[in-house]
Amino acid sequence: xxxxxxxxxxxxxxxxxxxxxxxxxxxxxxxxxxxxxxxxxxxxxxxxxxxxxxxxxxxxxxxxxxxxxxxxxxxxxxxxxxxxxxxxxxxxxxxxxxxxxxxxxxxxxxxxxxxxxxxxxxxxxxxxxxxxxxxxxxxxxxxxxxxxxxxxxxxxxxxxxxxxxxxxxxxxxxxxxxxxxxxxxx
Amino acid sequence: xxxxxxxxxxxxxxxxxxxxxxxxxxxxxxxxxxxxxxxxxxxxxxxxxxxxxxxxxxxxxxxxxxxxxxxxxxxxxxxxxxxxxxxxxxxxxxxxxxxxxxxxxxxxxxxxxxxxxxxxxxxxxxxxxxxxxxxxxxxxxxxxxxxxxxxxxxxxxxxxxxxxxxxxxxxxxxxxxxxxxxxxxxxxxxxxxxxxxxxxxxxxxxxxxxxxxxxxxxxxxxxxxxxxxxxxxxxxxxxxxxxxxxxxxxxxxxxxxxxxxxxxxxxxxxxxxxxxxxxxxxxxxxxxxxxxxxx
Numbered sequence: 001x002x003x004x005x006x007x008x009x010x011x012x013x014x015x016x017x018x019x020x021x022x023x024x025x026x027x028x029x030x031x032x033x034x035x036x037x038x039x040x041x042x043x044x045x046x047x048x049x050x051x052x053x054x055x056x057x058x059x060x061x062x063x064x065x066x067x068x069x070x071x072x073x074x075x076x077x078x079x080x081x082x083x084x085x086x087x088x089x090x091x092x093x094x095x096x097x098x099x100x101x102x103x104x105x106x107x108x109x110x111x112x113x114x115x116x117x118x119x120x121x122x123x124x125x126x127x128x129x130x131x132x133x134x135x136x137x138x139x140x141x142x143x144x145x146x147x148x149x150x151x152x153x154x155x156x157x158x159x160x161x162x163x164x165x166x167x168x169x170x171x172x173x174x175x176x177x178x179x180x181x182x183x184x185x186x
Numbered sequence: 187x188x189x190x191x192x193x194x195x196x197x198x199x200x201x202x203x204x205x206x207x208x209x210x211x212x213x214x215x216x217x218x219x220x221x222x223x224x225x226x227x228x229x230x231x232x233x234x235x236x237x238x239x240x241x242x243x244x245x246x247x248x249x250x251x252x253x254x255x256x257x258x259x260x261x262x263x264x265x266x267x268x269x270x271x272x273x274x275x276x277x278x279x280x281x282x283x284x285x286x287x288x289x290x291x292x293x294x295x296x297x298x299x300x301x302x303x304x305x306x307x308x309x310x311x312x313x314x315x316x317x318x319x320x321x322x323x324x325x326x327x328x329x330x331x332x333x334x335x336x337x338x339x340x341x342x343x344x345x346x347x348x349x350x351x352x353x354x355x356x357x358x359x360x361x362x363x364x365x366x367x368x369x370x371x372x373x374x375x376x377x378x379x380x381x382x383x384x385x386x387x388x389x390x391x392x393x394x395x396x397x398x399x400x401x402x403x404x405x406x407x408x409x410x411x412x413x414x415x416x417x418x419x420x421x422x423x424x425x426x427x428x429x430x431x432x433x434x435x436x437x438x439x440x441x442x443x444x445x446x447x448x449x450x451x452x453x454x455x456x457x458x459x460x461x462x463x464x465x466x467x468x469x470x471x472x473x474x475x476x477x478x479x480x481x
Binding site: 040041043044072074075076077078080081088090094097098101108110111113114115116118119122126127128129130134137146147149150153154157158159160161165167168169172173175176177179180183184 | 199200202203204205206228229230233234237238239240241243244248251291294296297342345346347355379380381383385386387390391392393429430465467
């Protein structure tokens with residue numbers, strides 16, 4: 001069992017920041033546990049989602065932003081759908097992941113590498129290019145054999161294109177990413 | 187149903203790759219049922235789940251560009267897409283744009299601000315509401331009598347209900363009803379909206395092996411001949427990764443995983459080539475032969 005000294009590690013700013021950025025009133029969570037009960041990923045989490053909600057209430061920024069769970073939430077919407085107090089829990093998990101990213105955490109490195117590879121592919125081509133993103137992912141992670149066993153099922157069926165299906169004007173999409181980096185990103 | 191109904195169609199990226207048979211069978215079924223699909227001009231990726239895990243403004247900008255492009259399709263009732271992930275992004279972004287501060291930030295990312303937000307639906311919703319099971323019944327060329335299916339909707343086709351606004355969020359039935367109308371049996375599958383492991387197949391294969399493994403076990407326990415899905419990612423996890431799952435869990439499943447549009451197409455007597463049954467990793471040939479369908 002983890003013992004947390006609340007008075008020492010409480011970060012009031014973190015609480016209000018999460019509330020503002022997610023638009024969710026976290027004080028409404030009374031720890032019924034419905035989100036955790038329905039979460040299919042609890043087996044892979046280091047902290048169950050209801051405990052993450054509690055830790056946010058207690059301002060435990062460091063522990064929340066360095067946990068693995070926020071990278072493994074698949075946004076399946078089970079928690080949001082079943083919360084009796086209408087908290088958009090999946091939105092809170094998304095928000096925590098945004099904050100963790102901005103602060104330079106990548107507790108599930110491979111997950112972050114996949115996300116980055118995907119978006120780089122979209123920025124370049126305007127559309128997701130499956131083969132290209134797998135190459136980027138392999139280069140980032142050194143995992144060169146990821147999914148290699150699937151290729152014999154995909155290639156003969158014409159499901160893995162060696163060239164991207166680009167939009168006509170990829171520059172228009174790249175411009176969205178560029179403006180995002182200027183306006184919103186760091 | 188009278189005359190043709192026109193929609194702006196958002197195919198989604200996987201429709202050009204790993205779920206090409208979903209795209210071609212969707213187009214074939216819609217054409218047969220007088221739903222005219224006009225591709226959104228120069229559509230781009232909606233950002234899928236990676237974009238919203240990084241930033242909601244970026245995610246919304248990618249989706250909203252598609253909504254703006256859709257305005258160029260004249261006479262369309264709205265936008266439809268076969269993919270639940272695209273659907274979820276388009277609908278969630280459209281909803282968030284109702285917040286003026288959010289919209290202002292997103293509009294700054296776009297070439298020109300989004301003025302008009304068209305209604306967005308899944309192809310499943312359009313088929314269910316605009317055509318419907320009753321109208322399907324008399325169009326059936328070959329009834330899929332005896333085919334026992336585990337109907338699997340995946341997690342986000344109907345959730346969260348306040349955004350998706352279609353069918354039941356815990357126990358959806360639209361796909362069941364359409365398949366029953368063409369003679370198949372939709373089993374009471376208990377894990378209809380449970381997650382298959384989503385896009386973690388690459389970074390955390392163990393997660394997909396566990397969650398999709400549970401779905402395969404449940405379908406087998408129900409006595410299903412096959413799965414039927416409405417989501418490219420669910421189909422890929424269950425079908426393409428079935429050998430990986432079997433190896434990890436020491437199981438021996440061999441369950442075909444259809445897109446619902448493939449089965450509707452077969453029942454309507456459409457060209458098997460357009461339905462792409464040969465694209466499935468687990469061959470459906472024996473299961474179909476058992477109900478008298480050659481594929």
